[in-house]
Amino acid sequence: MIKRVRTENLQPGNFIHDFNCGWNGGNIFIDQTLIADKKMIDIIRSWGIKEVYIDTERGRDIDTDQSSGRQPELRQVTPPQPSNQPEKHPAPPSVPLAVEVKRAKKLRSDAVKIVRHTLKQVEEGKTPDVGLTYELARRMRASISRNRDALLLLTRIRKKDEYTLYHSISVSSLVLDMCNFKGLPEKRALDMAVGALFHDIGKTKVPHTILNKPAKLTAIEFHEMKKHVEYSVDLLQNAHNLPFECYDIALHHHEHYDGEGYPHGLKGEKISMGAQLTAICDVFDAITSTRCYREGLGTVTGLKRIYELSDNHFNKDLTHEFIRCIGVYPVGSCVKLEDRKVGIVVGSTENILQPIVKVFYDGKRNEKISPFLLDLSKSGTSITSYEEPGRIGVKPSSLLSEMVA
Ligand SMILES: [Fe+2]
Numbered sequence: 360m361i362k363r364v365r366t367e368n369l370q371p372g373n374f375i376h377d378f379n380c381g382w383n384g385g386n387i388f389i390d391q392t393l394i395a396d397k398k399m400i401d402i403i404r405s406w407g408i409k410e411v412y413i414d415t416e417r418g419r420d421i422d423t424d425q426s427s428g429r430q431p432e433l434r435q436v437t438p439p440q441p442s443n444q445p446e447k448h449p450a451p452p453s454v455p456l457a458v459e460v461k462r463a464k465k466l467r468s469d470a471v472k473i474v475r476h477t478l479k480q481v482e483e484g485k486t487p488d489v490g491l492t493y494e495l496a497r498r499m500r501a502s503i504s505r506n507r508d509a510l511l512l513l514t515r516i517r518k519k520d521e522y523t524l525y526h527s528i529s530v531s532s533l534v535l536d537m538c539n540f541k542g543l544p545e546k547r548a549l550d551m552a553v554g555a556l557f558h559d560i561g562k563t564k565v566p567h568t569i570l571n572k573p574a575k576l577t578a579i580e581f582h583e584m585k586k587h588v589e590y591s592v593d594l595l596q597n598a599h600n601l602p603f604e605c606y607d608i609a610l611h612h613h614e615h616y617d618g619e620g621y622p623h624g625l626k627g628e629k630i631s632m633g634a635q636l637t638a639i640c641d642v643f644d645a646i647t648s649t650r651c652y653r654e655g656l657g658t659v660t661g662l663k664r665i666y667e668l669s670d671n672h673f674n675k676d677l678t679h680e681f682i683r684c685i686g687v688y689p690v691g692s693c694v695k696l697e698d699r700k701v702g703i704v705v706g707s708t709e710n711i712l713q714p715i716v717k718v719f720y721d722g723k724r725n726e727k728i729s730p731f732l733l734d735l736s737k738s739g740t741s742i743t744s745y746e747e748p749g750r751i752g753v754k755p756s757s758l759l760s761e762m763v764a
């Protein structure tokens with residue numbers, strides 16, 4: 360029997376026949392689905408859906424007589440566990456950077472092809488091969504597990520066009536890196552990574568003049584830009600077999616922890632873990648990316664900005680965990696050594712304070728030198744400070760490209 364029920368009465372085991380919801384004046388038909396857990400109910404409710412239709416022959420029934428009485432308590436989404444362990448660091452690489460970079464280059468070029476093709480299919484209303492996207496996420500996770508620096512370094516280097524495509528792959532890589540850092544199970548990590556790959560798909564429906572506007576958006580333009588989250592869910596309806604989390608990430612990656620985000624103004628732990636994590640990775644990638652109209656922030660400056668935003672935009676504990684995960688000297692950061700030479704961090708070692716640096720500048724003579732690799736953990740050289748690439752006349756984006764050429 361098909362029954363209309365209030366979402367506060369839903370329970371795991373109910374089968375959703377129809378979400379009975381509409382955004383932008385049209386209905387969004389997300390696949391019929393079995394409610395797996397309480398978290399899924401929280402997500403549905405966070406979408407502002409008050410009532411759904413359930414199929415009592417395909418899942419558990421709800422006693423509708425009881426629904427007028429006391430409402431069952433719904434558990435909140437489990438808050439991300441605050442990590443107060445300063446000693447926790449990403450696992451050291453099991454494969455040398457040079458070896459993994461070769462594999463990661465092929466992986467990145469495959470990722471660009473697969474994501475470009477999938478986005479196109481979704482835009483055209485075709486059903487994309489979700490299995491292919493999962494296989495891609497699995498390969499990205501494997502690469503990050505072998506040596507996280509390789510893929511993260513390569514995703515920092517991109518063409519200035521097709522911003523959304525490269526941004527999606529980068530955000531997904533950052534999400535996978537954090538999932539590894541947090542020790543989340545593979546299934547959960549892959550669902551979040553696929554959600555991150557599609558999080559901005561709705562931007563294809565936003566005019567280019569707004570997407571690439573170098574100046575501040577007007578109120579009307581910002582209103583249009585904000586619609587991309589709902590457009591994303593609209594488009595994703597073509598991709599059957601996507602886990603629920605993917606729709607949620609697409610819809611809620613612009614919610615703010617203080618409730619000032621959009622589209623639903625969700626506050627605190629009402630925002631799912633996947634959406635919270637994608638939001639941090641999304642902003643970090645956006646502010647450190649070079650666009651056709653501006654140079655991106657350096658990695659360390661980007662992290663500082665993320666730290667400032669943890670006061671209101673993001674979950675503080677999760678943000679601090681992200682900063683610990685990215686590291687003291689993240690790949691791509693520019694550093695000054697004790698002999699006043701300057702280099703860019705291209706890889707990590709067992710010692711987080713002594714990464715592998717590509718040295719390219721001599722601060723004593725104020726001139727560029729022929730670049731060479733220096734493993735600080737072996738040479739015993741120390742980093743004395745961060746260096747602002749602009750101060751010595753170089754752009755972070757061009758530095759990175761040179762590093763892996
Ligand atoms: Fe977005």
Ligand SMILES: [Fe+2]
Pocket residue numbers: 526558559641
């Ligand atoms: Fe984004």
